[in-house]
Amino acid sequence: MKHSLYAGAATFALMAGAAYADKVTVFGPWLGPDQENVEKVLDGFAAATGHEYAYVGSDSFEQQIRIDAEAGSAPSVAVFPQPGLAADMAGSGFLTPLADGTADWIRDNYAAGQSWVDLGTYPGADGQDHLYGFFYKVDVKSLVWYVPENFEDAGYEVPTTMEELKALSDQIVADGETPWCIGLGSGGATGWPATDWVEDMMLRTQSPEDYDAWVANEMKFNDPKVVAAIEEFGAFARNDDYVAGGAGAVATTDFRDSPKGMFSSPPQCYFHRQASFIPAFFPEGTIVGEDVDFFYFPAYESKDLGSPVLGAGTLWAITNDSPGAHALIEYLQTPEAHETWMALTGFLTPHTGVDTSVFSDPTLKKMNDILLGATTFRFDGSDLMPGGVGAGTFWTGMVDYAGGAPAREVADEIQSSWDALD
Amino acid sequence: MSDIAGTKPALRWIVHASVLFLVVLWVVPTLGLLISSFRTSDQIATSGWWRSLFPSEQNLTLRSAAPETQVQENGIYVIEGNLFDDGTQATISKWGVSSRAVDAFEPGQTAELRKGGTIVVDAAGNYRMENPEEFTGSRGARVFVSAELPPEFTLANYHKVLLAEDSTDSMGRAFFNTLTVTIPATIIPILVAAFAAYALAWMDFPGRALLIAVVVGLLVVPLQLALIPLLKFHLNIGIGKGYLGVWMAHTGFGMPLAIYLLRNYMAGLPRDLIENARVDGATEFQIFTKLILPLSFPALASFAIFQFLWTWNDLLVAKVFLIDASGQTTVMTNRIVELLGTRGGNWEILATAAFVSIAVPLAVFFAMQKYLVRGLLAGSVK
Numbered sequence: 034m035k036h037s038l039y040a041g042a043a044t045f046a047l048m049a050g051a052a053y054a055d056k057v058t059v060f061g062p063w064l065g066p067d068q069e070n071v072e073k074v075l076d077g078f079a080a081a082t083g084h085e086y087a088y089v090g091s092d093s094f095e096q097q098i099r100i101d102a103e104a105g106s107a108p109s110v111a112v113f114p115q116p117g118l119a120a121d122m123a124g125s126g127f128l129t130p131l132a133d134g135t136a137d138w139i140r141d142n143y144a145a146g147q148s149w150v151d152l153g154t155y156p157g158a159d160g161q162d163h164l165y166g167f168f169y170k171v172d173v174k175s176l177v178w179y180v181p182e183n184f185e186d187a188g189y190e191v192p193t194t195m196e197e198l199k200a201l202s203d204q205i206v207a208d209g210e211t212p213w214c215i216g217l218g219s220g221g222a223t224g225w226p227a228t229d230w231v232e233d234m235m236l237r238t239q240s241p242e243d244y245d246a247w248v249a250n251e252m253k254f255n256d257p258k259v260v261a262a263i264e265e266f267g268a269f270a271r272n273d274d275y276v277a278g279g280a281g282a283v284a285t286t287d288f289r290d291s292p293k294g295m296f297s298s299p300p301q302c303y304f305h306r307q308a309s310f311i312p313a314f315f316p317e318g319t320i321v322g323e324d325v326d327f328f329y330f331p332a333y334e335s336k337d338l339g340s341p342v343l344g345a346g347t348l349w350a351i352t353n354d355s356p357g358a359h360a361l362i363e364y365l366q367t368p369e370a371h372e373t374w375m376a377l378t379g380f381l382t383p384h385t386g387v388d389t390s391v392f393s394d395p396t397l398k399k400m401n402d403i404l405l406g407a408t409t410f411r412f413d414g415s416d417l418m419p420g421g422v423g424a425g426t427f428w429t430g431m432v433d434y435a436g437g438a439p440a441r442e443v444a445d446e447i448q449s450s451w452d453a454l455d
Numbered sequence: 456m457s458d459i460a461g462t463k464p465a466l467r468w469i470v471h472a473s474v475l476f477l478v479v480l481w482v483v484p485t486l487g488l489l490i491s492s493f494r495t496s497d498q499i500a501t502s503g504w505w506r507s508l509f510p511s512e513q514n515l516t517l518r519s520a521a522p523e524t525q526v527q528e529n530g531i532y533v534i535e536g537n538l539f540d541d542g543t544q545a546t547i548s549k550w551g552v553s554s555r556a557v558d559a560f561e562p563g564q565t566a567e568l569r570k571g572g573t574i575v576v577d578a579a580g581n582y583r584m585e586n587p588e589e590f591t592g593s594r595g596a597r598v599f600v601s602a603e604l605p606p607e608f609t610l611a612n613y614h615k616v617l618l619a620e621d622s623t624d625s626m627g628r629a630f631f632n633t634l635t636v637t638i639p640a641t642i643i644p645i646l647v648a649a650f651a652a653y654a655l656a657w658m659d660f661p662g663r664a665l666l667i668a669v670v671v672g673l674l675v676v677p678l679q680l681a682l683i684p685l686l687k688f689h690l691n692i693g694i695g696k697g698y699l700g701v702w703m704a705h706t707g708f709g710m711p712l713a714i715y716l717l718r719n720y721m722a723g724l725p726r727d728l729i730e731n732a733r734v735d736g737a738t739e740f741q742i743f744t745k746l747i748l749p750l751s752f753p754a755l756a757s758f759a760i761f762q763f764l765w766t767w768n769d770l771l772v773a774k775v776f777l778i779d780a781s782g783q784t785t786v787m788t789n790r791i792v793e794l795l796g797t798r799g800g801n802w803e804i805l806a807t808a809a810f811v812s813i814a815v816p817l818a819v820f821f822a823m824q825k826y827l828v829r830g831l832l833a834g835s836v837k
């Protein structure tokens with residue numbers, strides 16, 4: 034009797050152990066230094082819950098997660114850089130809805146919580162809406178980078194409105210210099226930096242409702258409002274006086290190389306509009322906050338649209354249901370999970386319950402303040418559009434536009450490609 | 456060579472010139488990659504590799520020592536030092552203190568600093584800052600110089616790829632994983648294809664011609680077509696993602712070429728030899744092992760080189776059939792892609808990793824290259 038009791042206890046312990054020490058595989062887009070950072074967060078998860086984890090990164094995440102899901106060898110948790118792709122996969126039944134109550138938690142704890150819930154909610158294979166994606170790690174895109182010491186040498190002030198920004202650009206031209214460095218090159222994804230410009234301009238010239246209608250294609254791509262936003266971008270990128278190397282160089286300059294013009298001697302440009310990740314491509318040894326700084330890409334004072342912020346983020350979804358996967362999503366809701374990465378580099382969070390004093394440098398805190406202080410937060414529209422447009426004709430259309438095609442014609446083409454998808 | 460009848464000197468020169476041209480065309484990019492692997496990413500971004508071989512005039516932004524190092528001499532505050540703090544030997548031709556006038560001064564002239572005080576810079580980069588009041592701020596003054604710099608190369612990229620703390624383990628593991636993939640994926644198809652090639656070349660059976668036609672047809676089928684169905688099949692029969700799966704995939708994808716190459720070679724062997732052996736009472740298996748295999752060695756070796764190079768450099772098949780979410784089964788090519796970083800900007804690492812990665816295929820190629828040429832030509836020239 035005693036013997037069998039022991040055996041029973043041992044079996045129980047084994048089963049409990051098996052359920053407890055779940056191996057959670059995480060597949061994401063991060064490599065190199067980013068991979069080390071995410072592994073530190075996952076170390077914390079392992080220590081807190083006792084689950085084991087394995088992280089694998091890939092530069093071709095979008096393709097590989099499809100192959101793995103189609104073939105049935107998906108990881109436990111996948112980290113999607115684009116909600117559009119996650120929505121597609123949820124529709125095909127590859128994602129598992131998150132635990133009940135997650136949506137309430139996001140509403141209560143994230144700044145602009147409902148919008149994060151909406152961004153992670155898609156119709157599943159059964160046609161019902163479920164929350165599939167949990168946003169963790171976001172990027173702010175509405176940033177303009179500059180070298181403060183060059184501003185001091187020239188006596189320029191940081192502009193706070195779009196009118197001032199344009200006036201300062203004109204003044205730099207009048208001083209015989211070039212204000213902007215813009216590069217759209219990015220291998221197979223050439224053109225994406227321009228989509229961010231157009232989205233930012235859309236938010237600065239039209240209401241957030243118009244932006245949402247545009248992203249959902251309820252407002253056509255060739256609507257005069259969208260064409261006007263494209264032309265706002267053109268006012269910068271297609272102006273030979275405004276862009277280092279001339280407007281012809283915009284489409285061919287690699288986006289990773291384009292900010293380097295700010296640091297050359299003498300400087301080739303004074304501004305560079307790019308998301309919060311770009312310091313990784315600044316020359317070695319550049320210190321953000323001293324050698325280089327940023328300001329919020331300002332809104333028009335005359336338009337009264339508040340201070341809209343464009344952002345992007347990664348969304349974590351369960352691709353292979355297991356208790357460990359749910360435990361990981363739960364762990365990501367703890368302040369600790371956010372603070373671990375905050376103390377490293379390149380991490381912003383809409384979580385309002387975190388201790389912002391743990392940010393590794395004051396610039397990150399400044400970025401996070403832009404995020405938390407936004408009157409309107411909108412997600413990168415091209416990531417929300419269907420892949421064929423948002424990661425296809427929108428990109429190539431912007432390259433054509435930068436190369437001299439009329440905005441109207443480009444917008445017509447993008448709209449017809451969108452129509453062809455349905 | 457010079458006495459071959461009908462060869463005109465002019466024609467020979469054209470032949471030589473075009474050979475030279477082709478060699479240069481092939482070597483130049485490789486050379487560029489090799490030189491780039493010894494440069495930093497900033498150097499790669501700012502100037503071409505062909506300019507790195509000679510001393511060049513460059514505009515640099517340097518910085519004096521921070522105000523905390525200032526000393527007081529006779530009532531004035533002084534900061535002294537050399538702008539090239541890493542001991543670089545350079546000759547400054549022009550310099551400036553404002554980004555708006557980077558070449559305003561000659562070496563030895565005195566410039567006013569924007570925040571107060573003066574600075575003197577000599578041609579070797581030695582500077583002296585003076586100020587009646589204390590220097591303030593956390594950082595030194597920026598000094599823009601135009602200087603003639605000697606060529607500069609670094610081993611840091613190789614250090615990062617091969618010896619850096621976290622990369623040694625994963626690179627070493629990736630190396631052995633790649634060997635684990637490559638060696639069986641080279642041997643298995645040769646074994647199978649040699650039997651098949653013999654049968655198709657020398658054994659009479661109905662439908663042989665049709666079978667050969669099918670094999671030739673399969674040569675042009677792109678393997679991408681089969682990736683997902685094959686992976687699903689592997690998962691259904693329980694192999695999953697792993698070495699067995701990737702060996703089978705490579706074997707399957709390499710088989711048409713292997714059979715085609717070996718059959719053509721074996722078909723070219725003398726008929727008398729094989730018929731004599733049959734008359735002497737040898738079995739088909741004995742003919743195959745005692746006669747055909749030794750005689751086919753050049754063809755086997757040349758296919759082995761092909762298959763080895765292709766599996767060594769493969770990324771696609773490994774990603775689909777081998778690399779899973781556990782992270783334990785990465786291969787060299789995948790490891791190199793990972794080194795490129797999330798947004799793929801580290802060209803210097805790519806160049807270095809490429810040279811590390813081609814070391815083994817180069818060794819294999821040079822060890823067996825005489826068979827490569829013989830194997831390729833033997834089937835075609837009678």
